[in-house]
Amino acid sequence: MTVQARVFKGTRDILPEELLSRNRLLRTLEGVFEQFGFGPLETPAMEHLDILLGKYGEEGEKLIYKMAYKGGEVLALRYDLTVPLSRVVAMNPELPLPFKRYQVQPVWRADRAQPAQGRFREFIQCDVDTVGTSSVAADAENVAVVHDGILALGIDKFVVRINNRKILAGIREWAGVDPALEAELFRIVDKLDKVGLDGVKEELAKSGLPEEPVAKVLDVMQTKGAPREVLVAARAQLASSERAIEGIEELREMLDYATALGISEERLKVDLYLTRGLDYYTGPIYEVVLADDRIERFGSLAGGGRYDDLIAFYGGASVPATGVSIGLSRVQTALLKLDLLKRRRTSSEALVLRFSDTPLDQCLLIATELRAGGIPCESYYDTDRLKKQFQLAERKGIPVAVLAGQSELEAGTVNLKHLARGEQVTVPRAEMVAKVRAWIDGA
Amino acid sequence: MTVQARVFKGTRDILPEELLSRNRLLRTLEGVFEQFGFGPLETPAMEHLDILLGKYGEEGEKLIYKMAYKGGEVLALRYDLTVPLSRVVAMNPELPLPFKRYQVQPVWRADRAQPAQGRFREFIQCDVDTVGTSSVAADAENVAVVHDGILALGIDKFVVRINNRKILAGIREWAGVDPALEAELFRIVDKLDKVGLDGVKEELAKSGLPEEPVAKVLDVMQTKGAPREVLVAARAQLASSERAIEGIEELREMLDYATALGISEERLKVDLYLTRGLDYYTGPIYEVVLADDRIERFGSLAGGGRYDDLIAFYGGASVPATGVSIGLSRVQTALLKLDLLKRRRTSSEALVLRFSDTPLDQCLLIATELRAGGIPCESYYDTDRLKKQFQLAERKGIPVAVLAGQSELEAGTVNLKHLARGEQVTVPRAEMVAKVRAWIDGA
Numbered sequence: 001m002t003v004q005a006r007v008f009k010g011t012r013d014i015l016p017e018e019l020l021s022r023n024r025l026l027r028t029l030e031g032v033f034e035q036f037g038f039g040p041l042e043t044p045a046m047e048h049l050d051i052l053l054g055k056y057g058e059e060g061e062k063l064i065y066k067m068a069y070k071g072g073e074v075l076a077l078r079y080d081l082t083v084p085l086s087r088v089v090a091m092n093p094e095l096p097l098p099f100k101r102y103q104v105q106p107v108w109r110a111d112r113a114q115p116a117q118g119r120f121r122e123f124i125q126c127d128v129d130t131v132g133t134s135s136v137a138a139d140a141e142n143v144a145v146v147h148d149g150i151l152a153l154g155i156d157k158f159v160v161r162i163n164n165r166k167i168l169a170g171i172r173e174w175a176g177v178d179p180a181l182e183a184e185l186f187r188i189v190d191k192l193d194k195v196g197l198d199g200v201k202e203e204l205a206k207s208g209l210p211e212e213p214v215a216k217v218l219d220v221m222q223t224k225g226a227p228r229e230v231l232v233a234a235r236a237q238l239a240s241s242e243r244a245i246e247g248i249e250e251l252r253e254m255l256d257y258a259t260a261l262g263i264s265e266e267r268l269k270v271d272l273y274l275t276r277g278l279d280y281y282t283g284p285i286y287e288v289v290l291a292d293d294r295i296e297r298f299g300s301l302a303g304g305g306r307y308d309d310l311i312a313f314y315g316g317a318s319v320p321a322t323g324v325s326i327g328l329s330r331v332q333t334a335l336l337k338l339d340l341l342k343r344r345r346t347s348s349e350a351l352v353l354r355f356s357d358t359p360l361d362q363c364l365l366i367a368t369e370l371r372a373g374g375i376p377c378e379s380y381y382d383t384d385r386l387k388k389q390f391q392l393a394e395r396k397g398i399p400v401a402v403l404a405g406q407s408e409l410e411a412g413t414v415n416l417k418h419l420a421r422g423e424q425v426t427v428p429r430a431e432m433v434a435k436v437r438a439w440i441d442g443a
Numbered sequence: 444m445t446v447q448a449r450v451f452k453g454t455r456d457i458l459p460e461e462l463l464s465r466n467r468l469l470r471t472l473e474g475v476f477e478q479f480g481f482g483p484l485e486t487p488a489m490e491h492l493d494i495l496l497g498k499y500g501e502e503g504e505k506l507i508y509k510m511a512y513k514g515g516e517v518l519a520l521r522y523d524l525t526v527p528l529s530r531v532v533a534m535n536p537e538l539p540l541p542f543k544r545y546q547v548q549p550v551w552r553a554d555r556a557q558p559a560q561g562r563f564r565e566f567i568q569c570d571v572d573t574v575g576t577s578s579v580a581a582d583a584e585n586v587a588v589v590h591d592g593i594l595a596l597g598i599d600k601f602v603v604r605i606n607n608r609k610i611l612a613g614i615r616e617w618a619g620v621d622p623a624l625e626a627e628l629f630r631i632v633d634k635l636d637k638v639g640l641d642g643v644k645e646e647l648a649k650s651g652l653p654e655e656p657v658a659k660v661l662d663v664m665q666t667k668g669a670p671r672e673v674l675v676a677a678r679a680q681l682a683s684s685e686r687a688i689e690g691i692e693e694l695r696e697m698l699d700y701a702t703a704l705g706i707s708e709e710r711l712k713v714d715l716y717l718t719r720g721l722d723y724y725t726g727p728i729y730e731v732v733l734a735d736d737r738i739e740r741f742g743s744l745a746g747g748g749r750y751d752d753l754i755a756f757y758g759g760a761s762v763p764a765t766g767v768s769i770g771l772s773r774v775q776t777a778l779l780k781l782d783l784l785k786r787r788r789t790s791s792e793a794l795v796l797r798f799s800d801t802p803l804d805q806c807l808l809i810a811t812e813l814r815a816g817g818i819p820c821e822s823y824y825d826t827d828r829l830k831k832q833f834q835l836a837e838r839k840g841i842p843v844a845v846l847a848g849q850s851e852l853e854a855g856t857v858n859l860k861h862l863a864r865g866e867q868v869t870v871p872r873a874e875m876v877a878k879v880r881a882w883i884d885g886a
Contacts, residue, residue, distance in 0.1 A: 039459025
């Protein structure tokens with residue numbers, strides 16, 4: 001009996017070629033996170049259903065993979081990393097605050113997968129959060145850690161859009177829109193990037209939202225200029241709204257902190273129409289977008305904001321928090337499009353081939369010497385035709401072939417072949433590592 | 444409404460303190476894997492149930508978390524990484540063989556959890572496999588990669604036990620035990636480590652296995668001595684069994700290759716009573732055990748073997764394979780017991796404290812300078828009493844505190860305090876990084 005090999009629709013295997021570069025990218029980001037004192041956290045894939053439903057409610061229930069378990073317990077696979085973080089903080093009151101953690105783990109969503117667009121039912125989330133402080137400095141640090149991380153990956157054309165939920169609420173209030181319509185108003189405004197200003201106006205008209213206040217909202221949201229200019233203009237317009245002023249003041253502070261954290265003000269953009277959905281954000285919100293002429297309409301590389309009320313849901317005590325999520329697959333795609341992602345099909349720099357008269361243990365010994373010299377490599381085990389052996393090196397993308405027959409073994413030499421160049425040399429065994437290294441380094 | 448925060452029994456959160464050291468350990472192992480040309484692989488957590496059941500059958504069904512999905516599909520969480528690997532190879536016939544992969548991902552088992560003994564329902568597996576070659580060199584390389592990995596972690600007192608399923612089958616044959624009783628015979632013999640020779644003899648007597656052949660089996664299995672001596676003695680005794688001789692010859696080859704791969708023969712032990720269960724192994728089997736007087740009866744750090752028939756189950760074509768699994772939590776525990784695991788509660792080497800007269804952006808600027816100098820650090824955001832700020836550094840385990848009040852800012856200096864020593868110095872700002880680094884490095 002055999003079983004037909006297949007994967008669940010919307011999930012996928014990730015082969016070494018992709019993971020070698022993805023993991024290098026992750027290690028770079030994690031290094032930056034740790035530079036800022038963020039520590040790693042892992043939580044179980046399975047959570048009790050009521051824990052997960054708490055935040056998303058019925059809408060979320062459709063998104064969740066559920067499992068019945070003995071004794072009536074219902075388990076589910078996590079669909080984000082914010083709920084587990086909130087649970088961890090609620091369950092560990094002894095944690096010294098602020099608790100700064102990063103978390104790189106898969107999440108599962110039972111919605112429609114679009115593999116062609118890179119939307120899968122299982123995907124890695126990469127979150128950085130600071131829990132237990134109301135200081136805007138934590139918001140600024142979250143922006144800085146993402147900023148430094150993206151720079152470290154080699155992307156330097158990007159902009160950080162920042163706004164504040166308090167300003168949005170203040171604008172709504174100031175314009176005289178019914179609070180009950182706030183969610184609808186900003187849901188439509190949020191589409192500005194996708195459908196343009198005319199599209200937004202059209203949809204707002206259709207929505208039945210009151211015309212005049214909505215025009216006021218759109219007007220103030222479009223204030224343009226350098227970050228501090230936008231804040232000055234907004235402060236003048238929204239002077240009557242205490243909430244707006246509070247939000248503006250937080251953004252001004254955030255600009256100071258971001259500068260101190262090494263972010264050039266040219267990269268910062270106060271965007272009053274940034275809304276980032278409205279589910280649980282309570283203060284500053286932020287989003288990193290690519291600003292490279294070579295790629296249009298790419299969308300955000302990272303985004304997040306302050307959510308001061310979420311953790312109380314699990315623990316009773318109110319614990320302020322702010323977090324940012326990096327879109328790992330988007331960053332990977334951007335790096336690919338910008339030709340910044342070094343694709344390697346294998347870590348091996350050399351393949352030790354085998355002449356029919358070479359004992360296999362002698363080939364392994366050569367590989368051991370290469371490794372001792374810091375050169376990742378592998379060995380060909382069988383005595384196939386050399387052509388077939390060279391083909392394996394090519395198919396695997398291994399740049400250098402190493403050969404030693406009986407005569408080379410006796411003479412203490414080795415033949416090296418640079419596959420891309422077709423260049424071949426014979427060197428004393430003692431010089432093998434240095435020569436291979438020189439080739440790898442491009443000499 | 445609030446929800447009671449809790450985790451599913453048998454699962455756990457892993458906090459930064461543990462992950463910082465675990466991840467460092469994993470990065471070291473992955474570095475060694477890549478030195479040998481093994482590449483990373485990731486597969487989805489959810490697989491179709493029939494794929495998973497294929498291997499374990501009804502016994503396995505009890506171990507698996509199942510989820511019903513739309514349209515009658517039944518999904519399940521993987522319980523090992525070998526089945527997914529086999530499926531990947533079957534689904535990707537274009538992969539250049541041998542396919543050498545490592546995989547570090549969680550697996551889920553619906554059996555009884557024993558958190559106190561470190562047995563959880565979700566745990567990380569760390570597997571290294573070579574698929575697509577019958578060469579014993581691949582078995583030897585799997586042993587070498589684990590050997591080098593464990594050495595790289597600082598553990599040097601360990602032994603690699605090796606045996607061969609063909610020898611076991613040959614011994615059974617030679618002794619004249621009914622093939623139908625083979626599984627039962629070796630299931631009992633496998634307990635030798637746990638219950639000793641007398642315990643094994645007792646259980647064999649109770650089992651109803653024939654007395655005389657069983658005595659012959661036990662006798663030959665206990666052959667002791669240096670690896671090659673054991674093989675010579677076994678060859679003499681088992682000369683009449685072709686299978687045994689084949690297995691002995693493979694082990695002899697394996698010893699040659701292991702030596703070429705840099706493994707000292709003193710670390711190798713041919714153990715004819717090593718069985719490692721009998722479910723799917725077909726050739727060499729191996730196990731790494733701690734051999735440190737400071738820890739008794741610790742069990743194995745890693746183990747594996749050749750399984751040449753498993754992949755055909757998913758693909759039709761016969762593809763030989765050999766693999767080894769590292770017991771990550773066991774390795775961690777061993778490192779802890781041997782005092783080799785550097786526990787760090789945080790990556791931060793410094794906490795920038797804040798005097799009430801220091802603007803927060805100035806503190807952030809100091810932190811930015813430290814980071815630019817390669818020193819991971821974090822900042823205290825509020826103007827709490829200094830005592831409380833120092834307490835945070837102590838609770839988080841941050842070794843150095845950095846302080847600058849208005850007068851230091853004006854003088855271009857900074858105060859540094861080494862928390863463990865209570866030592867305090869004032870240095871010019873330009874010397875801050877060098878001094879903190881010197882302290883961290885133990886000067």
